[in-house]
Amino acid sequence: MEFQYVAFSVAIILLLGLLSSKIFIRIKLPGLLGMLIVGIIIGPYCLNLIDKSILDISGDLRAIALIIILLRAGFGIHMESLRRVGSSAIKMSFIPDIMEGLTVMFVSHYLLGLPLIEAGMLGFIIAAVSPAVIVPQMLSFIKRRMGTKKGIPLIILTGASVDDVVSITIFSVFLGIYGGQQVNYITTILGIPLQFIFGILFGLVIAILLLYLFKHFNIRNTEKTLIILASAILLKNIGDALSSIIPIAALVGVMVIGFVILERMPELGMQISDQFDKIWIFAEILLFVLVGAQVNIYLAASFLMVGLIIIIIGWIARSCGVYLSLMGSNLNLKEKIFCIMAYTPKATVQAAIGAIPLAMGVASGQLILAIAVIAILFTAPLGSFAVSMYGERILEPEK
DSSP: OOOHHHHHHHHHHHHHHHHHHHHHHHSSOHHHHHEEEEEHSSSSTTTTOOOOHHHHHHHHHHHHHHHHHHHHHHOOOOOOOOHHHHHHHHHHHHHHHHHHHHHHHHHHHHHOOOHHHHHHHHHHSSSSHHHHHHHHHHHHHHTTTTSSSTHHHHHHHHHHHHHHHHHHHHHHHHHHHTTOOOOOOHHHHHHHHHHHHHHHHHHHHHHHHHHHHHHHSOHHHHHHHHHHHHHOOOHHHHHTTTTTTTOOOOOHHHHHHHHHHHHSSSSHHHHHHHHHHHHHHHHHHHHHHHHHHOHHHOOOOOHHHHHHHHHHHHHHHHHHHHHHTTTSSSSHHHHHHHHHHHOOOOHHHHHHHHHHHTTTTTTTTTHHHHHHHHHHHHHHHHHHHHHHHHHHHOBBBBO
């Protein structure tokens, strides 16, 4: 009977998630908004139709969905395009995040009276932008060659994918300080670029091994896709296991796998990319419905106004960071505004780590979780809608 209820939960997630997405797209709203709402309604805080065993592994399922997103991102990046936008993408990967995180930290310290360490945790939970929302939209623009002449979708895609690693790293530092760990600030700061270097190296090694395998053995494309996905999941687990010894930005390594395969075997890379597009249909429903199921709307309601004020001030700081990062680029004002909109959505990281301070016994853990929930509810649909509508209007198709 337990198995039947798990199967029933999966069926409900897929059917209602797909239906809500189609309805919202039909009425010119982002499909993910429909999936988030369905997740809230059938989640444990409303109708409670999702089996507890699925909720217990929802973090792992969301992590796999994020890996699929980043693999798709890697298969969407060409070396020539990356060279063209390299400096802007690098600046976009950390300047907006740090500006928003520090702003939220100081605002919540003075507005809510939070100790600076706890305010820092909140700041860098909120600061992380959502690749789950942004990457699929940017890949859609890239495939239609909209804005690609100036590399606009690529700047956002690469910057947003790295942005999360920066945010999670700094959040972990504040969490370590709160837990009484001895944190060496110089080592930590130097460790951030080292994480990226090790992540790139690990991803490169795995990509080379996969290329050797694909060149010397007759493997169908479907099987190759599954092997790549399994290898990326293993890389993520290796990164987590070695985090206390060697800091590895495993999610960056995941992108490198797709990027290297596309560069070395372009035809295969395009075919694998199409396969991941199909897998994403399933993964997207799981991701956003389960993110919605994590949302405690009662908790969010109790801190709604103060949470919105903090999030809006943080968004203004992030917007300034985006504009600063794009100074000196060849983007015009409308295109810079589009980049600001694209850096608005929050969802994946907030759902993944928003509850960690509460679980670790942080005094303001409940407040931190509530504001993380508010950030998801407001920025994910609004940001996605703004990107979709504004991007279609101002991104010029490349002939």
